Amino acid sequence: MQKLTQFTIGILSLLILSTTSFAQDQKGQDSVSQINVKLLGILNQKTPSKYKIRTVKVVGNQFFDENLLLSLSTLNEGDEVALPGGDNFAKAIRKLMDQNYFSDVSVYLTDVKGNEIDVEINVVERPRLR
Numbered sequence: 001m002q003k004l005t006q007f008t009i010g011i012l013s014l015l016i017l018s019t020t021s022f023a024q025d026q027k028g029q030d031s032v033s034q035i036n037v038k039l040l041g042i043l044n045q046k047t048p049s050k051y052k053i054r055t056v057k058v059v060g061n062q063f064f065d066e067n068l069l070l071s072l073s074t075l076n077e078g079d080e081v082a083l084p085g086g087d088n089f090a091k092a093i094r095k096l097m098d099q100n101y102f103s104d105v106s107v108y109l110t111d112v113k114g115n116e117i118d119v120e121i122n123v124v125e126r127p128r129l130r
Contacts, residue, residue: 042109044084049082049115050082051081051112052081053075053081053118054116054117054118055118056070056077056120057120058121059120059122060124061123061125069123074092083117089107089119093105100126102126103124103125103126104124105121108121108122
């Protein structure tokens, strides 16, 4: 009986160790398209600098118009933001989340050229009943 138990444990151990398992690698719907190395120091500056928003792009939206989301966020091309320390992005996230249509909203800086920045708003819409 003891040999049978040892044999069974040995076989189970061998099966478990030889089984290949794969993680579920799910790629996000949309992700940041590009990142400039110059962006690494923007949020770590000791004194805030003013930047002008050059472009604003919304990704991840399936059921809502991009222009509608941009108007709700109140982030517009040509607006000035202070980085670090400005609360424009936090307000935009809060306004979009207050609509209760999104489970997550993120704002990314994707590029900087001089004192102009590119902004990307990534939204994750809540599941809909069909």
